[in-house]
Amino acid sequence: MKTTIRKATATLAVLATLGLAACGATTGETTTTSATTSTSSSASIGSTTEGTTSAAAAPQMPAGGPGEGMGGGPGGVDPSSVTTEEELVALIQSAYGDAGLGLHRGHQPVEEVLNEVLGISHDELHVRMDAGQNLATVADEVGVGQDALVAALVDSWSPAIDTLLADGTITQDEADQYLADLTEAFTYRVTWDGTSATPTYSGLAA
Known part of the structure; x- marks a missing residue:
């Protein structure tokens, strides 16, 4: 137990x-x-x-996005990025410039060429245009001549045409016509009188 x-x-x-x-x-x-x-x-x-x-310390971006209010016209035009005929048509339209941006019709897309060919500062160009001179008058007064300025502008953008010709997108005849149209667009930009309406470019005539 x-x-x-x-x-x-x-x-x-x-x-x-x-x-x-x-x-x-x-x-x-x-x-x-x-x-x-x-x-x-x-x-x-x-x-x-x-x-x-x-989040509180992060700086706030101004409204309207990067570059808003900086002026100078539409930038980012890059002829080397053109890969289609539609893009080429848009490029030639932009060669006419923007009438809302003064007698130069927007500097940014062509500013490098203007500085190099005219040989004057951006500020001086603005002073001349504020006095009523267009690009043709400025080119003549600095001894360059409007034809030389137009030719330089065309040369800076014509590689877009050469690219489409080389890859077979357009024929030689079409390339020649596009070159003539680009020349016409830049001639209009350089000689613009400040009043005439900007033409609409829709491509080669059928």
Whole structure:
């Protein structure tokens, strides 16, 4: 009988020990999980605070996009990027310039050529145009001549025509006509009197 009681007591002791061990493990895991969760929450709060601070410190871009209000006419004209006949037609249309941008009809697309050929500063060109001179008059007065200016402008954009001719998109006859049309467009730009309406270029006549 005593032996049985001792065995039962021993069994109960083992079970109690196992139970305590299990509680200890569970408690430890819970503590660890809580600590991890607490740490993660703190990190998340820190990140949120950092993000808010960065957003508040970030400079605001002016409305209207990059370059808005800088003037000088439409930029980004790159004859070397023309790969289709439709793009060539659009390029020749842009050679006429924009009547809303003064007698030069927009400097940016052709500014490098104007600076090189006319040999005067951008500011001086503006002063002359404010006085009523168009590009043809300026070219004549600086001793270049309007024909030379037109030729230089055409030379700067005609590689677009050469590209389409070389890859077979257009024929030689079509290339010759496009060159004549480009020359006409730049002649209009250079000699514009400030009043006539800008022609619409839709490509070669059928």
